[in-house]
Amino acid sequence: MIRSFTPEEAERAIQQLVELLIDAVDSGASVGFMPPLTEPEALDYWRGVIAAMHGGTRILLVAADGGLIQGSVQIGLDMRANGNHRAEAMKLFVHRRARRRGLARALMGEVEATARRIGRTLLLMDTRKGGEAEKMCEALGYVRFGEVPDYARSADGRLHATSFFYKQL
Numbered sequence: 001m002i003r004s005f006t007p008e009e010a011e012r013a014i015q016q017l018v019e020l021l022i023d024a025v026d027s028g029a030s031v032g033f034m035p036p037l038t039e040p041e042a043l044d045y046w047r048g049v050i051a052a053m054h055g056g057t058r059i060l061l062v063a064a065d066g067g068l069i070q071g072s073v074q075i076g077l078d079m080r081a082n083g084n085h086r087a088e089a090m091k092l093f094v095h096r097r098a099r100r101r102g103l104a105r106a107l108m109g110e111v112e113a114t115a116r117r118i119g120r121t122l123l124l125m126d127t128r129k130g131g132e133a134e135k136m137c138e139a140l141g142y143v144r145f146g147e148v149p150d151y152a153r154s155a156d157g158r159l160h161a162t163s164f165f166y167k168q169l
């Protein structure tokens with residue numbers, strides 16, 4: 001089941017969210033951190049997300065089996081007057097134990113439904129070139145508008161390219 005968490009729900013589930021992020025980073029995901037990601041660093045990260053949720057600039061969608069969190073994705077809301085029709089799908093993680101069962105596809109479907117509901121008609125997403133999420137963006141009909149070489153560092157320390165996508169809803 002996928003649903004949007006309140007900041008309070010995120011706070012209550014923070015240990016599972018920490019574990020989800022550490023699993024993603026350990027799996028080699030390029031999501032802003034270098035492995036090994038420590039628990040305090042992951043906690044700090046989620047506290048920042050919760051603060052942004054309180055501030056109304058971030059939405060957190062969570063996929064869970066009963067009480068077990070299997071994946072999450074965030075929607076970053078541009079608040080500028082000329083960009084308040086725009087949002088960014090970001091930090092999509094599915095736990096390794098739950099991959100290839102369609103959860104990312106379902107999470108992204110909910111990102112689109114939520115964005116439409118709140119009047120956001122343009123979604124942006126970027127991801128590591130050649131990674132699983134890039135294939136997913138292509139499969140979900142996102143339009144690639146470019147790639148930047150040497151954009152981010154991989155787990156092995158080398159720089160890799162990032163692909164940029166958009167979808168008009």
Ligand SMILES: CC(C)(COP(=O)(O)OP(=O)(O)OC[C@H]1O[C@@H](n2cnc3c(N)ncnc32)[C@H](O)[C@@H]1OP(=O)(O)O)[C@@H](O)C(=O)NCCC(=O)NCCS
Nearest residue numbers: 029092093094099100101102103104105132133135136139
């Ligand atoms: C990318 C990720 C979120 C995919 O999650 P998932 O739940 O396994 O994905 P799904 O089962 O919903 O797959 C959706 C589509 O993505 C593509 N895809 C996902 N994993 C893939 C893989 N290992 N190899 C090739 N294509 C893949 C396929 O097109 C797939 O559609 P299909 O199953 O009909 O072929 C997951 O691998 C992950 O969390 N990776 C680490 C974090 C990360 O890189 N996040 C992206 C940062 S923006």
